[in-house]
Amino acid sequence: MAEDTGPGADGPTQPICAGAVRASLTRTVRTPLDRRRVLTAAIGYIDEHGLDALTMRRLGAHLGVEGMALYRHVTGREDLLDGVVELVIDALYGDPDVYLTPEYGWQDYLQRLAHGVRRMAIAHPEVFPLVATRPPAAPWVRPPLRSLRWLDSFLDALTSHGFSDEAAVAAYRAYTSFLLGHLLLEVSQRGVPISPLDDADADASPPADGRSLAEFPHVRRLAHLLAEDESATEFEESLENLLERLARMLRESERPGSPV
Amino acid sequence: MAEDTGPGADGPTQPICAGAVRASLTRTVRTPLDRRRVLTAAIGYIDEHGLDALTMRRLGAHLGVEGMALYRHVTGREDLLDGVVELVIDALYGDPDVYLTPEYGWQDYLQRLAHGVRRMAIAHPEVFPLVATRPPAAPWVRPPLRSLRWLDSFLDALTSHGFSDEAAVAAYRAYTSFLLGHLLLEVSQRGVPISPLDDADADASPPADGRSLAEFPHVRRLAHLLAEDESATEFEESLENLLERLARMLRESERPGSPV
């Protein structure tokens, strides 16, 4: 609440400035909202305060407006969240480090895209669970690449480099599963308290499932390994593994009759 | 259900002897709630009506009680959801098809466990997103195997079959990522309307991102492939691939100096 009154409270609503001086040179009157501004503000608000804190009324206040005014630009809270997810995904499409015509091969394309999605997830860790779990518009548009645009681009990149239709679709499924699993775990790991038991003396504070750590000898013994954050290398290695698997799929779909 | 008092969630506080055995022959009066009954009812309610419909007041009514009465058994809605997640995960531990001592090898252990988690996800598709996204108690207890118990069991199975400590931890990370990505996508696919465009005549109804399907030629062309549900075989193949990858890790950790 403390910082909340800051941005919007210094009052465009106040009649204090003596209506007589309503000269048009004071364009302080706040440019009208539009959907994009509402969605952008929502993303910022979620990044800063967390998803649970996002409320129509609070987002309104954050924008210097009554919460009810938002209903002019989104049909409701659900639509607001859908819009947030869509915006965050489409922003990726405009990223020049991510989207170029796949002239350097499909592996380059998949690498760039994977890293772009990862950057997005890390930049908006509170938004990513939304990207992961909002019900998709259709069962074949899979998070986190939840748009027909990305799906089409993906299929284009792969089929134009020799993948059969079936292989391209299978690749899309494997690729989305990989991204979703890794990135959801990575963002959920951040924002978790650094945990007790970075060192050995931590059998106090029963970890909320009622049993002491002493009952789990392997966990205790490997605490130092478990506490390390290997997200980045883990991501690279799994991605590498996936690309190799896809390369095998490609070879098999090119030479369907080959032995073994 | 079998090992009811095991985890001790409500055990030690409640000496069952209850000194005064008061004459209660009319037990028609609704046996008093306890935490487990509340959580079980919550799971059922979510399965039936969806997560958003779960409300303290409505769950209370479902149990024949005012919503406020639930606060005697859970500290609040957050605690209720945590309890739901914990219960659903621990139920797995009692499943004889899942948990046996890993005497048939680590691959058997991982296979059984993976299929057990998948059955759970499919049985409770509305609960699984909660399992996936609730903030874990510690950063090294990763969804969907979100308990020290499972983590310890996992590490035990692998290290007792030749995995080095480092390899076992890396395996835990790869395995949880795999399960989370696949199963979250699988449950999110269910409950999505069967989508327009099962056949070719579907450029009506712009798919909510404002553009017609006609703009996405690959999607349109491959609609019949995309519409297929390959979850099961996809799961098996990815699991197989993961196990092979782990087997390579095992061989490398056994012979650390071997060439290539």
Add this chain to the structure above:
DNA sequence: ACCTGAACACCGTTCAAGT
């Protein structure tokens, strides 16, 4: 010991009214 009733602060959403 366990549950109820009333109360409080806050939601999402609608809609007539303001400017």
Add this chain to the structure above:
DNA sequence: ACCTGAACACCGTTCAAGT
């Protein structure tokens, strides 16, 4: 055209009071 104010039904949560 865009926003406000008041209103409605429903939340989560607290707590004194009932039984």
